[in-house]
Amino acid sequence: MPRPRIMVINPNSNHVVTAGLAEALKRLSFADGPEIVCETLTEGPYGIESQADAESVVMPLRRTVAGDNESAAFVIACYSDPGLHVCREATTRPVLGIAECGVLTALTRAETFGVIAIAQRSIRRHMRYLRQMGLMDRLAGERPLDMSVAETASGEGTLAKMITVGRALKEEDGAGAVVMGCAGMARHRKPLEDALGIPVIDPTQAAVTMALGAVQFGAS
Amino acid sequence: MPRPRIMVINPNSNHVVTAGLAEALKRLSFADGPEIVCETLTEGPYGIESQADAESVVMPLRRTVAGDNESAAFVIACYSDPGLHVCREATTRPVLGIAECGVLTALTRAETFGVIAIAQRSIRRHMRYLRQMGLMDRLAGERPLDMSVAETASGEGTLAKMITVGRALKEEDGAGAVVMGCAGMARHRKPLEDALGIPVIDPTQAAVTMALGAVQFGAS
Amino acid sequence: MPRPRIMVINPNSNHVVTAGLAEALKRLSFADGPEIVCETLTEGPYGIESQADAESVVMPLRRTVAGDNESAAFVIACYSDPGLHVCREATTRPVLGIAECGVLTALTRAETFGVIAIAQRSIRRHMRYLRQMGLMDRLAGERPLDMSVAETASGEGTLAKMITVGRALKEEDGAGAVVMGCAGMARHRKPLEDALGIPVIDPTQAAVTMALGAVQFGAS
Amino acid sequence: MPRPRIMVINPNSNHVVTAGLAEALKRLSFADGPEIVCETLTEGPYGIESQADAESVVMPLRRTVAGDNESAAFVIACYSDPGLHVCREATTRPVLGIAECGVLTALTRAETFGVIAIAQRSIRRHMRYLRQMGLMDRLAGERPLDMSVAETASGEGTLAKMITVGRALKEEDGAGAVVMGCAGMARHRKPLEDALGIPVIDPTQAAVTMALGAVQFGAS
Amino acid sequence: MPRPRIMVINPNSNHVVTAGLAEALKRLSFADGPEIVCETLTEGPYGIESQADAESVVMPLRRTVAGDNESAAFVIACYSDPGLHVCREATTRPVLGIAECGVLTALTRAETFGVIAIAQRSIRRHMRYLRQMGLMDRLAGERPLDMSVAETASGEGTLAKMITVGRALKEEDGAGAVVMGCAGMARHRKPLEDALGIPVIDPTQAAVTMALGAVQFGAS
Amino acid sequence: MPRPRIMVINPNSNHVVTAGLAEALKRLSFADGPEIVCETLTEGPYGIESQADAESVVMPLRRTVAGDNESAAFVIACYSDPGLHVCREATTRPVLGIAECGVLTALTRAETFGVIAIAQRSIRRHMRYLRQMGLMDRLAGERPLDMSVAETASGEGTLAKMITVGRALKEEDGAGAVVMGCAGMARHRKPLEDALGIPVIDPTQAAVTMALGAVQFGAS
Incomplete structure (x- = not known):
């Protein structure tokens, strides 16, 4: 079989x-x-x-x-x-x-979640989707890297930027877990989690x- | 290792x-x-x-x-x-x-979910918990089997009752997926899903x- | 000009x-x-x-x-x-x-609104959209005509069915206004409104x- | 006739x-x-x-x-x-x-809306009303001009202040459209919209x- | 003093x-x-x-x-x-x-509350007020006595009707406590509570x- | 008796x-x-x-x-x-x-409430509880004193710190009333209320x- x-x-x-x-x-x-x-x-x-x-x-x-x-x-x-x-x-x-699965998985690990978006302009679309899913009550915040998808894929500084944004989500917005809001960031998951000290979810x-x-x- | x-x-x-x-x-x-x-x-x-x-x-x-x-x-x-x-x-x-995981998994499979509880008196506790999780907007309904845990474990008629309750959740309450609200019902998952025609989630x-x-x- | x-x-x-x-x-x-x-x-x-x-x-x-x-x-x-x-x-x-405009206009006329859908299977999509718009708190209910678009366009019995469904929205669900959930029902708006005694909104x-x-x- | x-x-x-x-x-x-x-x-x-x-x-x-x-x-x-x-x-x-109509109209033009209030003390009343309307999920924020109605009517600096407040609503609060929270500001609508680059709604x-x-x- | x-x-x-x-x-x-x-x-x-x-x-x-x-x-x-x-x-x-105090007091005694209104037409006003207070998530339901204020004040059958309506709130709507939605019903509080077996709140x-x-x- | x-x-x-x-x-x-x-x-x-x-x-x-x-x-x-x-x-x-009673009492005195927590780490638990109670729509914010229970009980500077935190809740977060999030702060209620100019609730x-x-x- x-x-x-x-x-x-x-x-x-x-x-x-x-x-x-x-x-x-x-x-x-x-x-x-x-x-x-x-x-x-x-x-x-x-x-x-x-x-x-x-x-x-x-x-x-x-x-x-x-x-x-x-x-x-x-x-x-x-x-x-x-x-x-x-x-x-x-x-x-x-x-x-x-x-959907990234956010729902984050909810199994913490009270509130934050999202790291690639670009500012995606955030409105993501917010609309979170409202559609009925999950806004658990959202701590979403913040952009302000990089292109290409830059995040190749760029040297991506992880450093993700840590900066992730810290803001944790410390300023109160996120208890972070979702990486892109399909192509998986290799940064573990170092980002280690740097932030809270669960980081790769959505794929x-x-x-x-x-x-x-x-x-x-x-x- | x-x-x-x-x-x-x-x-x-x-x-x-x-x-x-x-x-x-x-x-x-x-x-x-x-x-x-x-x-x-x-x-x-x-x-x-x-x-x-x-x-x-x-x-x-x-x-x-x-x-x-x-x-x-x-x-x-x-x-x-x-x-x-x-x-x-x-x-x-x-x-x-x-x-938590059972409900969140149901949300990956359908717009709305219903819950089959063992007993009526558990429902209030489950509702309180769903409010705490901030997930009420997706709940279609929760209905009890009105059986003891012991009965559901051993009883002949458990599956038949689950099908009746599951159909009410689907047809009257509009559930798109059903969560079995107990740790001990897994063996009924597949036949229940087949009978209902919508995803049935075993929470464990x-x-x-x-x-x-x-x-x-x-x-x- | x-x-x-x-x-x-x-x-x-x-x-x-x-x-x-x-x-x-x-x-x-x-x-x-x-x-x-x-x-x-x-x-x-x-x-x-x-x-x-x-x-x-x-x-x-x-x-x-x-x-x-x-x-x-x-x-x-x-x-x-x-x-x-x-x-x-x-x-x-x-x-x-x-x-969007049909529902928001209904909200200018009544506390709560109901929607007459053509078909049952559209309702799930509409609900998802209402959640996305953040307007579920004012929804009294949505009920289907259970007719095809073609039937509603041509059929004799459409108005009668709309009145039946509209009355259920008003009397059982508590709708204070009704939105006709289809682009092609405008000619029924006035007689439906007269029959129901509450505002009826044609969304177009x-x-x-x-x-x-x-x-x-x-x-x- | x-x-x-x-x-x-x-x-x-x-x-x-x-x-x-x-x-x-x-x-x-x-x-x-x-x-x-x-x-x-x-x-x-x-x-x-x-x-x-x-x-x-x-x-x-x-x-x-x-x-x-x-x-x-x-x-x-x-x-x-x-x-x-x-x-x-x-x-x-x-x-x-x-x-009511101003806010609902804003919702036909953008995901989220902000409100420019004349005075700080009106904001609490407006928030209460938005909760009553069930529309809080789409509110980006409300900010005051901190001017009297009389000042806004006659004052030279009103438009400039509205632009400052409108920019804060857009850039800091994330508003996608702005409602002018007063009946007497219509002449500022177009220049404010031009300055902000997002829809501005005169509620009347x-x-x-x-x-x-x-x-x-x-x-x- | x-x-x-x-x-x-x-x-x-x-x-x-x-x-x-x-x-x-x-x-x-x-x-x-x-x-x-x-x-x-x-x-x-x-x-x-x-x-x-x-x-x-x-x-x-x-x-x-x-x-x-x-x-x-x-x-x-x-x-x-x-x-x-x-x-x-x-x-x-x-x-x-x-x-406000009646409802908030009910929330100290049970997960969900129901309201007995005097008349059907008050319910829409009460719902609007509950939305304004942000308390709809705990509402089990509101049902009318369909009596005039005068009738409830004097009538023989008031308590019996209240028990019928209260039972529907408890058994059909799932209310864990009941608020008497009128200032003049206090003398019925205790017998109603005894009949229903759940807390009954006189709002005054x-x-x-x-x-x-x-x-x-x-x-x- | x-x-x-x-x-x-x-x-x-x-x-x-x-x-x-x-x-x-x-x-x-x-x-x-x-x-x-x-x-x-x-x-x-x-x-x-x-x-x-x-x-x-x-x-x-x-x-x-x-x-x-x-x-x-x-x-x-x-x-x-x-x-x-x-x-x-x-x-x-x-x-x-x-x-529960502290928060509900605050809601009888103001549109929105803030909470003074002893420690940062309690806030997550309190938020979870407020979500469970369905009362998040009225929360202005919660802020910690960042003192141990022992310090707040005995320390000289407790009231001064409470005033600082209370002012932030009122002025930055928009709280209309403040709940003292601890059983042992009652003696500070009146001076804190006098300093803030809004109702302060001792929960006990x-x-x-x-x-x-x-x-x-x-x-x-």
């Missing part, structure tokens, strides 16, 4: 990001557990920064999910959770969004963890 | 329940993943039904956690999450409650899944 | 619906006021019933708005407000959604009214 | 304010639309600054509404919406309050716009 | 109600405690049933409070709390409303209790 | 604190009113500062309440309200918590006031 598959879709077309996701998820890939496959949405933009970027991948994501009869669960690996509900309409198999790791649970317990 | 250990504590002293937990968690026990150990809190009451039952295990749970230097994460396997915050005070390792499986993620990603 | 134009976009490709919108908006077309133009999104599906229908028009709507340098304001005439935020990103001119009329205010007062 | 009439009542006895309202509403007065009449409540205080000022006009407003059989709709033009509910009890015709214009929609669509 | 005085103002002009209040408060009149004086607002309507009735007493209440330099605290004994904020503006001494007794605390602890 | 007794339980074992409570409550001890008795929970820790301190007294408090057949009402005099719900399960007589005085009302009106 083949291992069931968790399909992690990177909705941007940057293969380096997809490779980073695969790396970040290795520790959930058990020999006798589900296979975790990370794929790139080739139709996606090179990065998802604007509302238009996010909306542009919605129907392609739906087609990807609807056309995949083999995966046992899907994870949409973009912190705006584009297409989450339309993909859920397309299948009865679990479809998980990393923003959070979502794939929950997908693994859903698959192992036979979600129908 | 030994496998890290997830310690699942059954706060009641009924070893049959503990054995049931171990059985329910087998599918998360990967050869190259964390070891999952289920233990019985021998000082606990035989079942946790009243507020006094729940409070009576708080300090023993704290002592158990504080005295365990080896486990990488803890799961308190009672749907009232007794002692969650005091255990978190006692360690920097993750301590997860099954009620949900919590141990999240503990596994926390351990694998090196929660500090 | 030409009259400023309010562009009302019907995102489905049913020209009969567009013609109905134009008819329903005549009383806002003043000789010395803005011109109100109703257009059909030819790329749209014939009706918007599913989440996929709604998402499929998002990027086409954005292109329509971005490509129109002449209109002073835009109204998206579908009760799911598809593409609202992405269209706002594309222009500094006002872009209004009929669901509400949105175009607000667009007219924004245009007249020189929204920039 | 005579044009239907929208009666805008200035509850303070300052005729200069009433004249300013008439001026501010001219662009909603269409040849083939409703007549917009602004009247002064002669029993009112010269300005409404305290809670007592606001309460003192409640019963006079009710008498005015109850005694007017000709107007098709009423607008109470004071940012505390005095007497709104008692006037609604007195007639089945629409009675609109400018605070917002309320009369909604009254016009209610009248044109035959509110009963 | 004279005993400090708590002034309880019955805002309707029915002296029988005032006498009933005095009777209901006897057990808070301690020899060495504050004097409790109940007075009738002679300008008030004979009963307060409509919004207009409630508003009509606001300015007279303010004059009463402002003109009384001797009382140490004031209680407004009408379940709509008319004039509460304007009276607080008129004095630095405590001014308490019976609706609750408010005068809190006034007594404020006076004894030297509120300034 | 003996006077009914209100039992005030100090859950820490510091008899000086208990004596202070008795002193602070003298003005509620009327010759013809209930007897107010303050007792020390000898099993309690010397001070309640941690979550473990709070939890450790829960079951002893329950035993105390369950074993006392003579008191008419109970007050748990620790600002974390330890054991409140389990004590309520143990008796049908009123059991009141000082945090608030709770015993409400207990007195419950007892006098024959709570069953």
Whole structure:
């Protein structure tokens, strides 16, 4: 019997990001557990920064999910959770969004959470989404790195900036845990957590963890 | 290097329940993943039904956690999450409650959730806890089985009753997913899900899944 | 000087619906006021019933708005407000959604509002949207007609059914005003209001009214 | 057939304010639309600054509404919406309050809104009212000009101060739109909007716009 | 030194109600405690049933409070709390409303509360007030007796009806305590509590209790 | 007939604190009113500062309440309200918590309240409790004294620090009333209130006031 598959879709077309996701998820890939496959949405933009970027991948994501009869669960690996509900309409198999799972996982570790966003202009969209999820009562704050996705991916100073922003979330806003509001920051999770002294959640790791649970317990 | 250990504590002293937990968690026990150990809190009451039952295990749970230097994460396997915050005070390792994780996992699968409680009198305590967690906006409803914990454990008619209550949660209250509000119902999860046609969450499986993620990603 | 134009976009490709919108908006077309133009999104599906229908028009709507340098304001005439935020990103001119404006207008007339949905399965999407708007505290309830969009457009019994559902919203749920949760029901507004004895809001009329205010007062 | 009439009542006895309202509403007065009449409540205080000022006009407003059989709709033009509910009890015709309509109109233009209050001591009353309306989740903040109504009416520096306060609402509090929290500031709307770069709502214009929609669509 | 005085103002002009209040408060009149004086607002309507009735007493209440330099605290004994904020503006001494105190006292006794209203049409006003107070999360429900104030005062069947309505609040709505939503029902409190088996709060007794605390602890 | 007794339980074992409570409550001890008795929970820790301190007294408090057949009402005099719900399960007589009563009493005096906490680390626990009570909408803020319980009890500078913190709550956070978040600060209430110019609530005085009302009106 083949291992069931968790399909992690990177909705941007940057293969380096997809490779980073695969790396970040290795520790959930058990020999006798589900296979975790990370794929790139080739139709996606090179990065998802604007509302238009996010909306542009919605129907392609739906087609990807609807056309995949083999995966046992899907994870949409973009912190705006584009297409989450339309993909859920397309299948009865679990479809998980990393923003939703990241925030909900943070709530299992602390009273309040903060979010590190890449850019200021994403924050309004994230706030709208948190209101939609009904989770504003636990939000301590969200603060931007004010870097481009590209800069955060490559830049030397990213971790240092994340620590500065994370400290502000913890000390000024009262966050008890921090969610990294982007799919491509996993390698900074541990050093950031060590620097802050509170749990730091990588949202893709959070979502794939929950997908693994859903698959192992036979979600129908 | 030994496998890290997830310690699942059954706060009641009924070893049959503990054995049931171990059985329910087998599918998360990967050869190259964390070891999952289920233990019985021998000082606990035989079942946790009243507020006094729940409070009576708080300090023993704290002592158990504080005295365990080896486990990488803890799961308190009672749907009232007794002692969650005091255990978190006692360690920097993750301590997860099954009620919290069960509800948050349901939120990754549907807009709204319903809860099947064992007994009517637990519902007030659960509502208080949902208010504390700030999650009332997503609650469709909670309905009791009106059975004793003992009856649900052994009784023939438990599944049939759960289906009746689950259908009311889905059809009358509008629940998009159902949380089984007890640690000992896991064996009914799949048939209940099949009967209802919406996700059904076993809270212990949900919590141990999240503990596994926390351990694998090196929660500090 | 030409009259400023309010562009009302019907995102489905049913020209009969567009013609109905134009008819329903005549009383806002003043000789010395803005011109109100109703257009059909030819790329749209014939009706918007599913989440996929709604998402499929998002990027086409954005292109329509971005490509129109002449209109002073835009109204998206579908009760799911598809593409609202992405269209706002594309222009500094006002872009209004009929669901948002319909509900907010109802709040100017009564303490609580109810919504008549066409179909049961839309209600979950509407609830999510009301949560996102932060307006759940004033919602009395939403109930479906359980008719297809086509049936409501043509059917004889539509008004009678709307009265039945509206009475349930008023008498059982406590609604003080009712929003018709569809773009194509305007002709039933007045008889429904007369039958119920409480304000009934047609959402397209509400949105175009607000667009007219924004245009007249020189929204920039 | 005579044009239907929208009666805008200035509850303070300052005729200069009433004249300013008439001026501010001219662009909603269409040849083939409703007549917009602004009247002064002669029993009112010269300005409404305290809670007592606001309460003192409640019963006079009710008498005015109850005694007017000709107007098709009423607008109470004071940012505390005095007497709104008692006037609604007195007639089945629409009675609109400018605070309510101003805030709800702001919500059609942005995720969050800020309010510029004349005086610090009004803010508590406004907060109470926003809680009553159930709209706190969208409030970014409210800040005072710390000027008297008289100063704002005549003073040279009013616009400059409004820009300073508006910028704080936008940049520090995160407001996406600003409501001018007073009936007499309409002439500053456009320059303030130009300076801030986000929508600025004059509440009287917002309320009369909604009254016009209610009248044109035959509110009963 | 004279005993400090708590002034309880019955805002309707029915002296029988005032006498009933005095009777209901006897057990808070301690020899060495504050004097409790109940007075009738002679300008008030004979009963307060409509919004207009409630508003009509606001300015007279303010004059009463402002003109009384001797009382140490004031209680407004009408379940709509008319004039509460304007009276607080008129004095630095405590001014308490019976609706506010009744509900807040219920919250000290149970998770959730229900309200018995005299008439259906009051409920909308009470809901608006509960939203204003930010207390909706604890409300189980409000149900009317559907009797006039006069009927409840004199009628034989009042207690029986209250028990029926109270049972519905407890059993169907889940109320853990019941507030009697009227100033004149105190004599039914004990038998109703005995019949229901959950705390029943008379709001005037609750408010005068809190006034007594404020006076004894030297509120300034 | 003996006077009914209100039992005030100090859950820490510091008899000086208990004596202070008795002193602070003298003005509620009327010759013809209930007897107010303050007792020390000898099993309690010397001070309640941690979550473990709070939890450790829960079951002893329950035993105390369950074993006392003579008191008419109970007050748990620790600002974390330890054991409140389990004590309520143990008796049908009123059991009141000082945090709950302190906050609810503040709400009878002002729109918003602030809390002065002893230590920073208590604030998270208090926030969780306020969310549980559903009262966050009225919270202006909570700020710590950053002193030990011992320091606040004895230290010279306590009042000065309370004034500093209280002013920040009033002026920066907008609190309209202040709750002293500790059982042992009553002697500072009046001077603090005089310095701040807004109501200051001692929570034990608030709770015993409400207990007195419950007892006098024959709570069953």
